[in-house]
Amino acid sequence: MHSGTQFTQGLRLAMDNGPAWTVEAVRQVRYHVVSSDHLFSPDNTTLLTGCPDAPLRAGERRLVVIDENVDALYGARIRAFFDHHDIAVTVLALRADETVKQFDAVSRVVDAMNDFGIDRRREPVIAIGGGVLTDIVGFAASLYRRGTPYIRIPTTLIGLVDAGVGVKTGVNYDTGKNRLGTYAAATATFLDRSFLRSLDLRHISNGLAEILKMALIRSEELFELLERSGPEVRADRFQGSTGELARAADAIVAESIHLMLEELQPNLWESALERCVDYGHTFSPTIEMHALPELLHGEAVVIDMALTTALGLLRGDVGQEQADRIFSVIRALGLPLWNDVLDDPSLLEAALRDTVRHRDGRQRLPLPVGIGRHRFVNDVEPAELRAAAQLLRRRAEDMTQDAPAEALVSA
Ligand SMILES: NC(=O)c1ccc[n+]([C@@H]2O[C@H](COP(=O)([O-])OP(=O)(O)OC[C@H]3O[C@@H](n4cnc5c(N)ncnc54)[C@H](O)[C@@H]3O)[C@@H](O)[C@H]2O)c1
Ligand SMILES: O=C(CO)[C@@H](O)[C@H](O)[C@H](O)[C@H](O)COP(=O)(O)O
């Protein structure tokens, strides 16, 4: 006889056609995002004690998976840190860029976890690298024994403000961007902006695209901050070389993450598909994969945002002056306004169809309203897309003529 009572009602209701049960459970999730510069300075103990749910003690061991470029730059320092604190690390250095963001890379991490004989409750895997690396390791960790904890240490701007703070993991499959993946929060993410000093400016711009996304849909203040200080903060690689640059860099990063987490927390598993953080991610997954490896993730996102700003302009939701400010900020942050893939209406239409499949049969397309606000629409038509692309092309060409020194157009 079953002693539990919670299923009784379901059982009684279903008796006519045989027994049936309904199980409902809520899964509690808690994760931490902790900032600390120079994480691998021997005297910085943030990694050891900074996360209450993942203490790291002398005498323990860890598997570290690191982007091979990051390993070349910082590997010696990282190994010396663990050595200094008597943590025995096994290091797997992986190539991690968009072209190898495939299931093979996940298998390699799983192999390493297996060889390490990881204790799945007490030995979180430590992932150090950009968004590609942390997405791969997060995916592998979420699969291994149906879930092994992991810790992220992002080393790119996208990692710091976006990939490192949410719960999505994944890799590309066929032509599908992040087509395979899981929702699996890292126990902790440690944000160390000093890694950005070695990142090339194109990748700084790439991260600024996701920050601009948050500004355009959620915060005119953040947009104005980017307008005022974005180019200098970019050139300084967020290192805070002067007091003013430090204040601006702190504010841009903290505000962007704060807005992102405000959006993510109430909808962590994306049961609601109207997500404003999907802004810039309606056409960009197809554009990015189609253009791979020419466009970085943030570049594809910003081209989508430029196109949808043009759509907003055509619909009267965004004024001409506002659109021009948006286009100017995109340029000033070293990002492209245009790519020739936008000349192919069938590609944009295919992208929209794929997004509709992703969003349960509706477009649920976040569109900007002015600067800092948004609304969702479901009625974008191919002709409107073509008109927006033409408008954007003209604007991008005008701006190229105005400022020929800037790389405005990535064709
Ligand atoms: N999981 C999420 O929620 C989420 C959110 C946004 C983006 N993403 C994913 O993130 C990926 C993009 O991430 P990314 O922009 O970090 O790219 P990336 O991981 O490819 O890193 C960019 C390049 O910089 C190198 N690199 C990394 N850190 C460095 C450093 N400190 N100094 C010098 N070089 C360094 C890498 O080796 C790589 O060549 C995309 O695949 C995107 O889908 C995921
Ligand atoms: O790119 C990503 C996640 O990969 C983020 O910047 C972004 O906020 C969103 O998660 C995107 O909307 C992507 O969502 P999805 O298409 O991978 O479901």
Ligand SMILES: [Zn+2]
């Ligand atoms: Zn993104």
